[in-house]
Amino acid sequence: MKYWRDVRGLSQSALASKVGYTPSYVSKVEGGQLPPSAAFANQADDVLRAGGAIRRAYRDLEAVGRTSIPLQTPNGEDSHATRMIVEHEDTTLYYDGQTYRATQRRRLYNDNPDPVTRYLIRISDDRYPGDPERSNQHYREHPLTWDEIDLAANLDGERLTWRVKHDRDAFKELWLLSENEHGQYPLYPGDSAWLEYSYTVGDDKWGSWFRRAVRLPTRRMSVRLDSSAELDPTVWGTETMMTAEAIPFRTAIRRTDEDGRRVYSWSTDDPPLHARYRLEWKFRARDQEETLHVVETEATASERMRAVGIVQEGDPILTKTARPFNLPDEAEDARRIVAELVSAAERASTVHVFGKGMGVAAPQIGIDRAAAIVRSPDGEAITLFNPRIVEESPETDEQYEGCLSFFDVRGKVPRPLAISVEHVDIDGTERITIFEQGMARLVAHEVDHLHGMLYRQRMREGVNPIPVSEYRGTGSSWQYGSGAK
Numbered sequence: 001m002k003y004w005r006d007v008r009g010l011s012q013s014a015l016a017s018k019v020g021y022t023p024s025y026v027s028k029v030e031g032g033q034l035p036p037s038a039a040f041a042n043q044a045d046d047v048l049r050a051g052g053a054i055r056r057a058y059r060d061l062e063a064v065g066r067t068s069i070p071l072q073t074p075n076g077e078d079s080h081a082t083r084m085i086v087e088h089e090d091t092t093l094y095y096d097g098q099t100y101r102a103t104q105r106r107r108l109y110n111d112n113p114d115p116v117t118r119y120l121i122r123i124s125d126d127r128y129p130g131d132p133e134r135s136n137q138h139y140r141e142h143p144l145t146w147d148e149i150d151l152a153a154n155l156d157g158e159r160l161t162w163r164v165k166h167d168r169d170a171f172k173e174l175w176l177l178s179e180n181e182h183g184q185y186p187l188y189p190g191d192s193a194w195l196e197y198s199y200t201v202g203d204d205k206w207g208s209w210f211r212r213a214v215r216l217p218t219r220r221m222s223v224r225l226d227s228s229a230e231l232d233p234t235v236w237g238t239e240t241m242m243t244a245e246a247i248p249f250r251t252a253i254r255r256t257d258e259d260g261r262r263v264y265s266w267s268t269d270d271p272p273l274h275a276r277y278r279l280e281w282k283f284r285a286r287d288q289e290e291t292l293h294v295v296e297t298e299a300t301a302s303e304r305m306r307a308v309g310i311v312q313e314g315d316p317i318l319t320k321t322a323r324p325f326n327l328p329d330e331a332e333d334a335r336r337i338v339a340e341l342v343s344a345a346e347r348a349s350t351v352h353v354f355g356k357g358m359g360v361a362a363p364q365i366g367i368d369r370a371a372a373i374v375r376s377p378d379g380e381a382i383t384l385f386n387p388r389i390v391e392e393s394p395e396t397d398e399q400y401e402g403c404l405s406f407f408d409v410r411g412k413v414p415r416p417l418a419i420s421v422e423h424v425d426i427d428g429t430e431r432i433t434i435f436e437q438g439m440a441r442l443v444a445h446e447v448d449h450l451h452g453m454l455y456r457q458r459m460r461e462g463v464n465p466i467p468v469s470e471y472r473g474t475g476s477s478w479q480y481g482s483g484a485k
Contacts, residue, residue: 222267361449409465
């Protein structure tokens with residue numbers, strides 16, 4: 001794809017804008033960090049006028065199968081693929097207050113007639129999820145280096161060597177080779193072995209999250225975050241399956257404290273192929289210090305939202321109608337975007353208490369697609385694709401709203417007390433859902449975002465937003481019935 005992008009004279013950002021993806025997604029596809037979706041391949045082929053070359057490359061990738069690991073063979077580097085089963089994948093993230101040491105151990109079973117002699121691994125990070133331009137700029141100025149990574153790898157205790165395949169500012173891809181100065185150590189058909197590798201990344205480059213996608217048949221997956229108890233860490237996780245819903249981990253994250261360390265651990269058995277798991281955390285003691293610093297430097301509410309990846313007023317993406325999905329054909333893209341929205345909502349929740357519920361629309365994280373999530377005050381989560389309001393109740397009320405994209409003010413906005421919203425499910429099923437009172441207000445706000453409208457345009461003539469310092473409703477619910485205002 002890079003060849004055709006260069007031929008057409010387009011940057012990654014320019015291509016991303018034309019196909020409705022983030023520059024980070026385009027970068028990861030070109031770097032081999034992410035497999036392209038069918039919808040992305042089709043759109044990129046059309047935009048770049050590649051004559052079907054990108055589509056064919058995608059079909060070839062599908063034919064090989066994403067659950068395969070290439071073998072090193074006498075007939076060429078990638079002459080055929082092997083079947084591998086992960087009997088157990090275990091990851092430990094050890095944080096010393098400045099750096100993370102990630103150790104990944106995989107119990108691999110070779111279900112193939114040929115010996116396996118090399119293993120492809122990736123080391124990558126995104127310091128500012130949801131804000132790809134900021135992350136890209138950060139890594140251009142502070143690239144990951146091999147010296148700081150300090151990679152070590154072994155197979156059942158025998159040290160492995162490696163050969164670099166891709167070396168980029170925030171992304172390293174390499175082949176672990178089952179050989180060293182003492183000999184070769186292939187994994188033979190029908191045998192199992194522990195593959196272990198570890199590396200170090202400073203917290204100035206490591207975003208506070210860890211994500212795994214299940215690309216090989218896996219029997220068990222586990223992960224641990226080990227950090228100082230003095231930092232008062234808190235941890236949460238989300239999973240995205242074949243539906244678009246990003247939900248909390250189905251099994252609990254366990255906490256143990258010992259010798260001044262706090263360890264959070266989580267595991268799951270038989271995760272389905274293509275499931276995605278995302279562990280996120282924050283250090284509350286450090287956040288308290290940063291909050292004091294924010295007060296001292298008089299950082300605004302909008303600046304705090306910008307810092308967690310929310311696009312701010314003035315960006316053209318907030319004033320255009322978002323591109324609708326073609327579902328179920330674009331289901332993979334829809335699931336990916338929902339996962340990004342859930343992550344953005346979690347980050348926003350670390351800097352503000354949303355007593356009335358909250359929502360995030362894809363344009364607010366820089367993605368030009370018609371998707372939004374809404375969370376009620378009691379935690380109910382709603383995902384909307386291609387929503388539009390088809391009916392409104394004649395009864396209305398006028399209450400204050402806030403918007404993550406200009407969070408320094410609150411504005412009184414008239415809204416209907418009930419709305420009927422036409423939207424589509426991930427499987428392409430069209431439906432109409434009725435929302436009332438507070439949920440109607442939340443949903444209508446996000447639907448407006450997807451049609452390029454901010455709540456300022458809904459306010460009555462002559463009524464202006466007030467500074468958030470004058471607003472007295474933070475942390476409380478909207479009032480209805482006899483107490484309506």
